[in-house]
Amino acid sequence: MSTDNREDIRDRIENKRDDLVDLVSELVNQRSVTGNEKPAQEVVSSRLEARGLEVDTWEPDADELRDHPGFFETSSYVEQGYDDRPNVAATRDGVGDGRSLTLSGHVDVVPVDEDEWSYDPWDPTVEDGRLYGRGSNDMLGGVASIIVAYEALDELDIELAGDLTIQTTVEEEDGGPGGVLSALERGYQPDAAIITEPSGLPNIGMASAGVMYFRIDVPGKSAHAARGYAGVNAIGKAAEIYRALDELDRERKSRISYEPAFRQNPRLEGHETNLNVGTIEGGDWPSTVPSGVVLEGRIGWPPGETREEVRADVEAAVREVTETDEWLSDHPPEFEWVGWNAAPHELDTDEEIVQLARENAETITGETTTFGGGSGGNDERFYNRYYDIPCPSVGPRGENIHAADEYVEIDSLVETAQTLALTAVDWCGTAE
Incomplete structure (x- = not known):
């Protein structure tokens, strides 16, 4: 792809900044605490359907997953089951024989003690380049960046050679087997994946605890x-x-x-x-x-x-x-x-998908990537440990995850979407 076309992608996403902020805000409004993911998933489904994508929506089946070494009964499953807790995926088929890629994020968020907050956790506030709200950084901001990255490619009529799947999942905050593991077992097994956990772009996550x-x-x-x-x-x-x-x-x-x-x-x-x-x-x-x-x-x-x-x-x-x-x-x-x-996981940072993401993140931010991880559990382990599918974390900057006054930096939302779009182009290839 020419330099001009790459700049077109970056410019298109920059021009969608307000739309990106609005989408994060709409997702935060859904109060999608683990167990109540459906309202946020309906927002995602509607957005993807508006792009003409055929959306696959399904509820996890614990009995089908039970024998998998990565499965366990989460506390939310024990209390609520998986009814009305859908996963969502939509694939844009490639026009050639390029490699496939999944961009994935979870829509569940952790509860809040509203008395601790300086802002309304469910009605986002934009202030000094930050968007405050529960889940804005972990990880509804990343989910919105995925959607906007895809929309920019669609609006520019960029045809990828490989399949691109947009995927949003449930219960990551509780362990995730009903989310990403369920998607993998449903057949969503790409050549590579990226999860938009808030890695702090240009930093990239390569391990989990x-x-x-x-x-x-x-x-x-x-x-x-x-x-x-x-x-x-x-x-x-x-x-x-x-x-x-x-x-x-x-x-x-x-x-x-x-x-x-x-x-x-x-x-x-x-x-x-x-x-x-x-x-x-x-x-x-x-x-x-x-x-x-x-x-x-x-x-x-x-x-x-x-x-x-x-x-x-x-x-x-x-x-x-x-x-x-x-x-x-x-x-x-x-x-x-x-x-x-x-179980923990560690990803080899020499994997091509990691290096492509790094190159794009450094070009876009003008800063040097640090590879980190291993202090918390996350969904990347399902790809890396059990399916040998390389999957780094590439997500925005922010602070106060799981704490009062959680926020995401709006500039980094734009940069994340730009990094995702360009990495998809590089990994999947284009029609020409």
Whole structure:
């Protein structure tokens, strides 16, 4: 493709800046917290159908996915199932024998505590070049960039030699098997893929963390507080287990290092792995010795360990407390792994799709790419681990993901769409 045509693509997307902002805002308005993805998917479907694309919409089938090594029952599936939680995909067929590409993003977002926000999280605010709203950066901004990139190619009548699939999926924030894994098993298996997780363009994501959740039921023995000698306080026993897990977290941090995790964020150095007890529930009355406590936690880790090795670490820490405590040795806690059960992945940055994205991102932004990742779980692992399909993260810049006042930089939305469009041209080839 000529330099002039490449400039035409960039200019067309730049001219669609306001439309891009409006689309992100419309998606944020849908309040698509995990489990309620359908309204956002209807926006996507309508937009793709308006371009004359045949849109494939389907609900995941857990029974069809259950035997896959990447599947697990997410908490949202356990609570709600997959009814009315559609995935969406539409393919523009190539006109030649070029390579196929999928541009993919998730439409679910995490909940908000509105009291923490300076802005309305569901009615986006544009201020100082930023768009504030829940999901604006993670990752409705990336979804909008995909759609606008495709629309620009369509408006310029650029015919790709290879198939281009636009795909939006559910439940990534809860682990993703009902989303990207379901799409792959449905047959959407391209030669390469790009997911627009907010990598911070020109930076590109090339790794994800393993993530697992666990639950520990700690038994005690109830009694009136005035006769506490007759009971066993489950909160106290749970505290002993918490201290053991906290010590394990410090020990693991001292021996585990993964440079890509802190290349872009130096504060992550020494925190590449993390073990967090996130909830504790127990007791029912101040005057009663509690008879049970439930701890729930998460462990995350970068590439380098298997899930089996990490499970063994955590279980050993709990077992040591159990075996050395007089009460717990006779009344052992019930330990189980629940929810998130994702292995880490690492992508070779020499893969051609990664280098094409890098070249375009650097040209468009005028800055140098840093390859990072490995601090959080994401959907790219499904492509890279299980199907040998190279898939980097290429997405916009922003801050406060999963926190109050989340925002995305509007300039980076435009740059992301430009990078996606040009990378699609380079990877798929064109008619001429």
